Each structure stands twice: as structure tokens, then as C-alpha cells.
Amino acid sequence: MIADTIIMVCLGIGLLFNALGVLGILRFPDVYTRLHAETKTTTFGTIFISLAVIVYGAARVMEGETGTYLTLSVHTFVALLALAFTNATGAHAIARAAHRSGQVPKPAVVDRLQEVRE
Amino acid sequence: MTEVWFVAVAVLGALIVLTLVRLLIGPTAPDRVVALDTVNTLTVASMIVLSVAYKQTVFVDVAIVYALLSFVGTLYIAKYLGGEMSA
Amino acid sequence: MIAFLVTALFAYLVYLVLTAGSGTIGLWSQAELIAGGGISLVVAAISRKFFCRTGEYRMANPLRWVLLVAYAAVPFFIEMARANIDVAYRVITGKIRPGIVKLSTGLETDFGVLLLANSITLTPGTLTVGVDEETNDLYVHMINIGMGTETKESFEPDDVFALFQFPEWIRRIAE
Structure with a gap:
């Protein structure tokens, strides 16, 4: 029963933050600020959704059902690691590409990278 | 307990549709890539939830491979946008 | 040679994590243990140059x-x-x-x-x-x-x- 509550809370947090990330993408004014919203919130939200699945699998294993549920938890954990690493690196790649393709952060109070390039 | 997972998938699907709005209106190519990256992440999340809903562990393996491949795709698009690809 | 061994060991560990819960020897079945060994040797032979590109092995220390x-x-x-x-x-x-x-x-x-x-x-x-x-x-x-x-x-x-x-x-x- 405790496991069920934890699962619900994790799923709720995950969906909430994913929704905030999507809202941020729609609301923010330029690429860089959108990337802020995208990377942080969707990674965090998906980590919590994965945690819900891991807890579900772990609870089933505790109840004595081994085999597929153990595999479910472990594989979800691997997916979580892959996602956390690739999302941050991908965001970095997009930001760099946006800057190289001539997009200036707007609005911005300072841009040191542009100064170095010039 | 099963219905919860389907509700979660439905919410994630709705979020993906909302993200597609940003993918359509742009206005620049990097904006679209950001939206695409978000769609990828949300797709991985829905695959993981669906694997519980349908009790198919193999969906999670698909999610792992999808996460890694979409990362490679994002990197390639980023390289192309940054003007670092020869030919 | 060190690059090959480090890569093979890492690939084998990843394989073991992904196949946990398949059998009775610990958590693994005999077939998975043998197949994992073979596959990780092949993977190491192919990818050791990318995996150990800089020639430094400080990340091979488990403490890190x-x-x-x-x-x-x-x-x-x-x-x-x-x-x-x-x-x-x-x-x-x-x-x-x-x-x-x-x-x-x-x-x-x-x-x-x-x-x-x-x-x-x-x-x-x-x-x-x-x-x-x-x-x-x-x-x-x-x-x-x-x-x-x-x-x-x-x-x-x-x-x-x-x-x-x-x-x-x-x-x-x-x-």
C-alpha cells in the first residue's frame, strides 16, 4: 500500500514537471531560455516517472514475484541513466549549434561568447 | 492500479501534441530542434510507462535504444546547424 | 592490451546488468554468462580505440x-x-x-x-x-x-x- 502511494506521488511530480517544461517551451522568448526549460524540467520529470516504474517493479519483487519485474526495474534504471546523460549533452550541442548559426540570445544583458568570436 | 498508468500515458500524449505546436511555429531551426528533443524525451517516458501498463518488459529495451538513437540524431542535426558538417 | 581488457570488462558488466534475473547462478543463467563473455570480447575488439581514446586509465579505478x-x-x-x-x-x-x-x-x-x-x-x-x-x-x-x-x-x-x-x-x- 505504501508502494502505491509512492508510485502515485512520483508519477504526479513527474507529469507536473513535464507539463511545466512544455509550458516553458511555449512561453519563453528565445532558444536558450527554451533550452533551460526543456532540459531541466523534462529530465527531472522523466526521472521521477522512471522512479515510479522502478518502485512498482521493486514492490512486485518484494512480494515474491521475481524474473520479469526485476528485469523491468533494472532496465528502467539503465534507461534513466542513458536519458539523463544524453539530454544534458544534447542540450549543450543544440545551444552550441544555435550560437554558431548566428542566433544571438535575445533579450540578453551580456554575451561574452559573441565578444570572443569577434 | 492499471488505470493510473494509462492516465499517465494519456497526459504524456497530450504534452507531446502541445510540444508539436512549438515544432510547427518555429520560428527558427534551433527552436524546432529543441521541440524535437522534448518530443523524444516524452516518448521515452511514455514507452517506459506503457511497458508497465501492458506488462511487456521489452518496451523498456526499446526505450533505451530510442533514447540513445535520438541522441545521435540530435547531435547530427546540431552539427549540421552549426555548419560543421563537410558534404 | 590494457585498453582491450578494460573495454571488455566494462562491456561484460553492462551485459550482466542488462540480463540480471535470467537464471539461478547468482542472478544469471549459464548461457547468458557465456554469451556475454563472447559478445564483450567482440565489442572490445571493435571499440577499444574509441572507448580508451586518451590513453588514461584513471577512470578504471572503482573508487572513482x-x-x-x-x-x-x-x-x-x-x-x-x-x-x-x-x-x-x-x-x-x-x-x-x-x-x-x-x-x-x-x-x-x-x-x-x-x-x-x-x-x-x-x-x-x-x-x-x-x-x-x-x-x-x-x-x-x-x-x-x-x-x-x-x-x-x-x-x-x-x-x-x-x-x-x-x-x-x-x-x-x-x-
């Missing part, structure tokens, strides 16, 4: 991996939670003051810079945009620059990380 896990579980996770609440606040209120600043890190290895760049991207108000490959300085997009601090030539880690000293942790892990 334990530290990495501890780092990811406590300081990093707390900062990440803070980051999300911060972004949620800015999404709802729309209060932003963005700009790109230079951050001197003092890290030396590639893996260290990668870890720090990823940590910066996932922590409050900051996003890595570029790396100066000679000095390993990072160019960081901040969503909310403090009033008056934008005139500074280069930021120190103290100005960016409030609760934990990430560069110190990463120096211990990767250098």
Missing part, C-alpha cells in the same frame, strides 16, 4: 565510480530539484534576465569538463553553451544574472554554485 554515484545521489540531486523549482517559478512568472558569461573551471581532463558541463546544464539557472578547448573555460548561459554582475570579465565557481562546490567534487572524481 563510487564517488561518482555518491555525487549524483546527494549534491547533484538536491541542486537538480532546486533547479526545477527555480525554472517552474520563472515559467509561471516570466521573470528572466538572461545572458552568456564566462566561467573559469580549472579542470584538466576531458571527462571532468564533460561532467561539469552536464552538471551545469542540469542545475539552477545555467546552461553550457560553449567550451574553450585550450583553457577549458566554459561559456554559460544564465537565465537570471544578478544586477550589476554582468560587467565581470569571468565568473568564479563561487558565483554560480550556491550550495555545493561542484568543481571540487569533480576534481576528486575525475582528476
Whole structure:
């Protein structure tokens, strides 16, 4: 029963933050600020959704059902690691590409990278 | 307990549709890539939830491979946008 | 040769993690253990040049991996939670003051810079945009620059990380 509550809370947090990330993408004014919203919130939200699945699998294993549920938890954990690493690196790649393709952060109070390039 | 997972998938699907709005209106190519990256992440999340809903562990393996491949795709698009690809 | 062995061992560990729960020897079946050994040897033969590109083996030390896990579980996770609440606040209120600043890190290895760049991207108000490959300085997009601090030539880690000293942790892990 405790496991069920934890699962619900994790799923709720995950969906909430994913929704905030999507809202941020729609609301923010330029690429860089959108990337802020995208990377942080969707990674965090998906980590919590994965945690819900891991807890579900772990609870089933505790109840004595081994085999597929153990595999479910472990594989979800691997997916979580892959996602956390690739999302941050991908965001970095997009930001760099946006800057190289001539997009200036707007609005911005300072841009040191542009100064170095010039 | 099963219905919860389907509700979660439905919410994630709705979020993906909302993200597609940003993918359509742009206005620049990097904006679209950001939206695409978000769609990828949300797709991985829905695959993981669906694997519980349908009790198919193999969906999670698909999610792992999808996460890694979409990362490679994002990197390639980023390289192309940054003007670092020869030919 | 060392590169080959390290890569094979790493591939074998990943294989064991992915097939946990398949049988009775520990958690694995005999067939999986043998097949994993064969596959990881093939993988190591193909990919050792990419996996051990720099010819340094300090990350082969298990102690560093334990530290990495501890780092990811406590300081990093707390900062990440803070980051999300911060972004949620800015999404709802729309209060932003963005700009790109230079951050001197003092890290030396590639893996260290990668870890720090990823940590910066996932922590409050900051996003890595570029790396100066000679000095390993990072160019960081901040969503909310403090009033008056934008005139500074280069930021120190103290100005960016409030609760934990990430560069110190990463120096211990990767250098």
C-alpha cells in the first residue's frame, strides 16, 4: 500500500514537471531560455516517472514475484541513466549549434561568447 | 492500479501534441530542434510507462535504444546547424 | 592490451546488468554468462580505440565510480530539484534576465569538463553553451544574472554554485 502511494506521488511530480517544461517551451522568448526549460524540467520529470516504474517493479519483487519485474526495474534504471546523460549533452550541442548559426540570445544583458568570436 | 498508468500515458500524449505546436511555429531551426528533443524525451517516458501498463518488459529495451538513437540524431542535426558538417 | 581488457570488462558488466534475473547462478543463467563473455570480447575488439581514446586509465579505478554515484545521489540531486523549482517559478512568472558569461573551471581532463558541463546544464539557472578547448573555460548561459554582475570579465565557481562546490567534487572524481 505504501508502494502505491509512492508510485502515485512520483508519477504526479513527474507529469507536473513535464507539463511545466512544455509550458516553458511555449512561453519563453528565445532558444536558450527554451533550452533551460526543456532540459531541466523534462529530465527531472522523466526521472521521477522512471522512479515510479522502478518502485512498482521493486514492490512486485518484494512480494515474491521475481524474473520479469526485476528485469523491468533494472532496465528502467539503465534507461534513466542513458536519458539523463544524453539530454544534458544534447542540450549543450543544440545551444552550441544555435550560437554558431548566428542566433544571438535575445533579450540578453551580456554575451561574452559573441565578444570572443569577434 | 492499471488505470493510473494509462492516465499517465494519456497526459504524456497530450504534452507531446502541445510540444508539436512549438515544432510547427518555429520560428527558427534551433527552436524546432529543441521541440524535437522534448518530443523524444516524452516518448521515452511514455514507452517506459506503457511497458508497465501492458506488462511487456521489452518496451523498456526499446526505450533505451530510442533514447540513445535520438541522441545521435540530435547531435547530427546540431552539427549540421552549426555548419560543421563537410558534404 | 590494457585498453582491450578494460573495454571488455566494462562491456561484460553492462551485459550482466542488462540480463540480471535470467537464471539461478547468482542472478544469471549459464548461457547468458557465456554469451556475454563472447559478445564483450567482440565489442572490445571493435571499440577499444574509441572507448580508451586518451590513453588514461584513471577512470578504471572503482573508487572513482563510487564517488561518482555518491555525487549524483546527494549534491547533484538536491541542486537538480532546486533547479526545477527555480525554472517552474520563472515559467509561471516570466521573470528572466538572461545572458552568456564566462566561467573559469580549472579542470584538466576531458571527462571532468564533460561532467561539469552536464552538471551545469542540469542545475539552477545555467546552461553550457560553449567550451574553450585550450583553457577549458566554459561559456554559460544564465537565465537570471544578478544586477550589476554582468560587467565581470569571468565568473568564479563561487558565483554560480550556491550550495555545493561542484568543481571540487569533480576534481576528486575525475582528476
